[in-house]
Amino acid sequence: MTDFFGSQAFIGFVYLIASALFILSLKWMNAPPTARRGILSGEIGMVLAIGGTILQLGTEGKLEHIAISYTWIFIALGIGTAIGIPLGMVQMTAVPQRTALSHAFGAFCVTLVGTAEYYLGVHAGNLPTFKMSVLCCEVILGGLTITGSLMAAGKLQEVLPQRPIIYRGQNIVNLGMLAVAIGLAVYLVHNPSATYLYPFMVGIAVVFGVMLVIPIGGADMPTVISLLNSYAGLSAAAMGFVLQNKLLIIAGALDGSSGFILSVIMCKAMNRSFTNVLFGAFGQVQASGGAVQEQRTVRSASADEAAGILAAASRVVVVPGYGMAVAQAQHKVRELYDALTKKGIDVEFAIHPVAGRMPGHMNVLLAEADVPYDHLKEMDEINGDFPQVDVSLVIGANDVTNPAAKTDKASPIYGMPVLDVEKSHTVMVIKRSMNPGFAGIDNPLYYMNNTLMLFGDAKAFVTNIVKELTGGH
């Protein structure tokens, strides 16, 4: 029996089952009713693969170290679990930075394994061209993903400034660094024994990751997180090539394509290309764009006026944005939803694909607050309905409602698909002040005749509206 557990056929078979379970896991993730089955399937696949690998190790040739190795493997699994549990229990508002951090961890693992494989390969004189090429891909992608993701996490957690940091010749510096790293990789592929160059290659990739994310602002985070997700997946797939491990190739390819698809969706939702997000100067365009500042009148309203208008409506659409997440207003928004629904008013939520800081961010926050997901509408689903909507209530969203994206060719967001809130009968916008925020794009929506500005903190204002609606004092 131990013969079978130790055989290549056994581990191959286990990995085959695990691969199938991983694919099913993602298939079941397509809709909420089956999604939790997807987790179970992924977990079973994971346990099988890890268990099988550990079992097979015990029956391999070199046995003198195996007891020590086993001890250390279990200690490492234990420490990893101890770190993983708090990372899995973070608040829902912290999910974007947690996700970025986990991309860094994944890439860290891949880069370390790649580095170990390199030095073992050099020692054994066993680094054929192909293996060395994928190994270089693995560690370059891994290296830049580690620091890129840490930078993204830092920006999202606001320990680093969210505004883009831009300097002259930035793109040339970045592309130059990447070119040097690739140049070193090419040299190492032909001369794997040039060990003194290897740390430089990894080091440049690591610095490149920092430089890549520095110029990217908070509003572009959904794309960047998706892209880093894709890189983490591809580096794991490259590791699968190095180790000749098909399960790793499959998992890496799944993760890579998932990140890629999400990046494409995010880019389309902003009408921008990959290169524009990564190398474009979002901040620079605005500097020249917002020169003309004429005085225009803004109408504002108080909480009881807003409550009166909402109570008189029969159909209300709430448009949440990052501001709702920052103010932690999602639970109060649910109370508003309850109060209006109780009055027989139809309330829906219009979710723009890039609202928030990562794909699906708003959906998770609203689901956390117990808003039923069948009331969460995608942009394409609801955009045609706005002329029939009595009140659109914009909470902490800005660019995704900006009608200038449709009409003003000079606007930096011209061409971006936006929610047509201005077509509804009344628009109410909860906003701290008329300050356009760090993106600095003026929003003509605020000056329209059917728009009422509700100045104040999102959470406090919604609380006041709810109080007025429910008759509390």
Next chain:
Amino acid sequence: MGTILIDSLFVFMMAGFIGFEVIKRISPLLHTPLMSITNALDAIAVVGAIVLVGRHESKLAFILGILAVIAATSNIVGGFLITDRMLKMFKSTRPTKS
């Protein structure tokens, strides 16, 4: 080397296509949990790290392997845990609350 390379490329290509087709169908509603679960699945890289520790071929490989196992395990545990917490929250009919 040649056939192994081609084999691996076949697997990569097929998995890429399957990934595209499967993930394309995932509702935007679940894009955040999708990202956290693919993160957990991606941490299957832990098996490579486990083998590295198990074979104990050099001190360096052993230590790097241990660190890699820790990093990947935290992603597996954290990733599945948070995905499960998120998915539990998605309800289509509101529970009765007063």
